[in-house]
Amino acid sequence: MHKPALPSTFDLPARDYVRVVMVETSHSGNIGAVARAMKNMGLGNLWLVNPASFPDETSYARSSGASDVLDHARVVSSLDEAIEDCVLVMGTSARGRKVPWPVMSPTDAARQVGEYQGRGQVALVFGRESNGLSNEELQRCHVHIHIPTNPDYSSLNVAMAVQVMCYEIRMEYLRGLENSENNPQLKPITAPGDTGWDVPAATVSELEGFFAHLETTLAEIDFHRRDNPRQLMTRLRRLYQRARPDQMEVNILRGILTAVQKSTSASGRGDGGRKQDQTNV
Missing domain, CATH: 1.10.8.590 (Helicase, Ruva Protein; domain 3)
Structure with a gap:
């Protein structure tokens, strides 16, 4: 039996307008790992294009309590169906293009995602474990997201790539909050006197x-x-x-x-x- 869903408030506004789209995922465990990564960062809108196997016990087991994300995941037959009502589509890519395409870092992409609040649906598209997104699929994206990994070992597991993007979206949200400089989630705790330290500094x-x-x-x-x-x-x-x-x-x-x-x-x-x-x- 898979773990029941852990409590979640899905506190990001992006929960309502950002969807994570996984294309033809071959390993269902990666779907569960992505659900976990999304819920960690307050997101929960998952779309699956032709997954090899879903739903199944492996995906739920790997979600580690993010089963509610999987319960509400949308399974569709094509990328077109997953993005047809979106106003911004951003696809992850580790390869250069013969025809240059708008490319952003995860941080800049998260900033643009924040700017689209209230303007329509935004899709973050992640490709297959073996070879990512095809050229045709990448051309359906307005912007490509490049995660600047070590060039000598650049391949990322799809769940890792999703975690990077969800983290950047969350950080952009937290930095944009009123009085964000006082947000305890952003302030470091390094010494007595810092908010969150348990004992006063020695006099x-x-x-x-x-x-x-x-x-x-x-x-x-x-x-x-x-x-x-x-x-x-x-x-x-x-x-x-x-x-x-x-x-x-x-x-x-x-x-x-x-x-x-x-x-x-x-x-x-x-x-x-x-x-x-x-x-x-």
Whole structure:
């Protein structure tokens, strides 16, 4: 049994006017993988031109919970039928043409898709696994989309190509939202203080307490000599300040230092322990 459909709001406006068209797909698993890629990015309008096998258990299994996309997929007998009511048709192509044709990158194509909201249906056409779209089929497209892959290994699985385009359409939508600069889906989370980080950044006072604790502990285990400090604490200070720890991380580090001090005291090492070579520190 295939997985039931996972909940989805299909939140992109493009859900209503963008269709993904797969031409003569030979492996039904790729249809399921495409449905998954579409649902990941908030799209769900799938058209299939003469698939070798659909519907079947393999396509549903590969959809991983995007079975609702497959349930509503349209199966038609020709590319003409799939695009006849569209005002813009964009076909993916990895090959150059003898007659130059308008070509766009996925990013530029997604931008144009966004511009067609409210103007009519848009089709994104993807070809066969073995040889893509024929010359005749490509000539039915207003624009060709070229994904700039590694020229030494340029072949993309059809589901990968669909994922690239669906991702670019989603990113174009998110960037166009009001106050998009504050959209949590677009903002990076790299350090304490960023929206989404779980613990506040450590204060200067908390870091200074840690540095004092660190220096004391290193002295107690004879790794640091206060009478001949060289640059040890300067370099350690630079290291930890570069890491920008949060309050919990500082507490963890101080807990480790406390455990080291207790262990050293219990073993009777203390100042009698072996001196560490600090020649290069």
